[in-house]
Amino acid sequence: MSMIGYARVSTTSQDNGLETQKVLLEEAGVTKIFHEKITGTSTKQRAALKECLDYLREGDTLVVTKIDRLARSIFDLNQIVDQLKDRGISIRFLKENMTFEANGKPNSLGTLLFNILGSFAQFERDLIVERTTEGRARAKDQGKHMGRKAGFSNKSMQKALEQYRNREENKMSVSDILKLNGIPKATFYVELKKYETKEK
Structure with missing residues (x-):
């Protein structure tokens, strides 16, 4: 019975965000951490997540700092959680202080809250994508160059x-x-x- 962690930051995030997640997971008692830097739009594209899910065994607990680090789609969230519970694996989300026990009885309130939080994460992502798209369109209309600023060497x-x-x-x-x-x-x-x- 091991506590396994998964950490993710998007391709536009700073590396220190990943380090922060690792620290939080270690403080929670995680013994092994799978991590990657990739946008969470689709779980199919995330090699480290797939490796993590394959690594987990019955009796283990998957620990994630936030629900939106595991997935950005409510469909993906429910699918991952249901599949792991069927395999006898528990899931714990640190920020939301929420744990889904593998062998625990279904809790209607917990399931409702989980879906609400997941929906908000997906809604927030959709808004960010929409604002980014609109911002690029405005900048293009104004003749501004869209690109990454040169960083430090x-x-x-x-x-x-x-x-x-x-x-x-x-x-x-x-x-x-x-x-x-x-x-x-x-x-x-x-x-x-x-x-x-x-x-x-």
């Missing part, structure tokens, strides 16, 4: 890490270092953690 990150290491000597604050190199605070601390791990 690896060289800038290395420079920032070096400046952080010598910050007392250089008399520079973390804020100064980040502004100078154009690096987001959350991204910097993720890289700093990796940097310090290598140094040990």
Whole structure:
């Protein structure tokens, strides 16, 4: 009987969002985590999710930080939950504080709440897609270029890490270092953690 976690961020999300999910899953007692960075429009496209579902065994519990991390479609949500329960596998959603026990009796209120939350997740996704499409159309009509802004380079990150290491000597604050190199605070601390791990 193991607690297995699944984490996902969309292709447009920052990597630190994935790290946050991993931390929450580990704090919940998860021993193995499957993760990926892909839009949750269709479960068929998600290799890590398929691998996770295949890995689960009777008596295990699948732990996910939020309902919309598992799927964005209410149909997919119900299908995954029903299939896992039939296999004797429980499902736990941390943010919603909701657990579907494999051998537990059906709870009408819990099932209703699950469907409502799933529907809101799908509705929110549809609104985001609609707003994004409309925004692109307006920008195109106005002759604006739609594309990803150039981000910071690896060289800038290395420079920032070096400046952080010598910050007392250089008399520079973390804020100064980040502004100078154009690096987001959350991204910097993720890289700093990796940097310090290598140094040990």
